[in-house]
Amino acid sequence: METKLIILRGNSGSGKTTIAKSLQNYFGAGTLWVSQDLVRREMLMVRDREGNISQDLIRQITEYGKGKCEYVILEGIFVKHRYAEVLDNLISFYDGNAYTYYFDLSFEKTVERHKSRPQAEEFGEDKLRSWWSPGDYLGVEGEKALTEDMTQQDIMNLICSQLLQNSEKT
Numbered sequence: 001m002e003t004k005l006i007i008l009r010g011n012s013g014s015g016k017t018t019i020a021k022s023l024q025n026y027f028g029a030g031t032l033w034v035s036q037d038l039v040r041r042e043m044l045m046v047r048d049r050e051g052n053i054s055q056d057l058i059r060q061i062t063e064y065g066k067g068k069c070e071y072v073i074l075e076g077i078f079v080k081h082r083y084a085e086v087l088d089n090l091i092s093f094y095d096g097n098a099y100t101y102y103f104d105l106s107f108e109k110t111v112e113r114h115k116s117r118p119q120a121e122e123f124g125e126d127k128l129r130s131w132w133s134p135g136d137y138l139g140v141e142g143e144k145a146l147t148e149d150m151t152q153q154d155i156m157n158l159i160c161s162q163l164l165q166n167s168e169k170t
Contacts, residue, residue, distance in 0.1 A: 003066045004163055005094040007087065008075040009138070010103025010146070012131055013114030019146075019155055020075040026156065032065040034058060036076020048082070055086050062090050071163075080136050091140060099162060100143040101155075107132055109148040 006023065008016045017035065024033045039061065040046055040054035048054075058074070065072035078087060091098040105113075110132075111125050137143060144162070146155050 001067055001070060002097055003069055003094065004071050004166075005062070005066075005090060005098040006071060006073045006159065006163075007078075007091075007098060007100045008073065008103070009078045009101070009136070011105070011110055011133060011136075012077060012128055013110045013117060013119075014103035014105050015113060015146075015152070015155075016075045016077075016103055018152060019159075020073045022152065022156055023071070023073050023159065026160070027071045030069050031071045031073065032061075032069045033073045033075065034061050034065075036074075036078060040076075048077070048079075050082055055083065059086050059090060063093055066094060077131070077133075079133050080138055084138060087138060088140070097166075099159065099166075100138060100140050101146050101159065102137050102143060104135065104137075104145045105148040107134070 008020055010016055017037075020033050020035065024031045036054070036058060039058050040048060040052065044052075044054050044057065046052045046054055058076075062072055062074050074090070087100075091100070107129070111128060114120055114125075114128060137145075144158065146158075150158075
């Protein structure tokens, strides 16, 4: 089985989790979704600091899916200065079957989306601003921008069509 790794990155509140859930539902049983928030905040309860222990567990879980699942969805903020090495290694590990997407939205649009999330009760605009990291592209080959003018369906269509195109080439 040639597993495909889908990496969804971007600022808090940009829509990553919504798309990850939609992709997992679309691809169905056996699709592995690795959520940075779930691993870091809920499983390990660690802050997102340089060298935090969640990086290794995220890598291990994501590697586990190769050869066992048709799709592995890795989703999180994953700021470049802290996670580039881990992500580059995972992209290499997946032997050309990694698809990288960056949610590139304005701060205003991110705040608007955040207000509709359950986390809006936990933290607000000031916290979002303190975490804000615009244009944080990895700069890897094939990385695609997901912009605020794209609907959820547009994003799903883009990702699914890219995966299908590349499946037909192999």
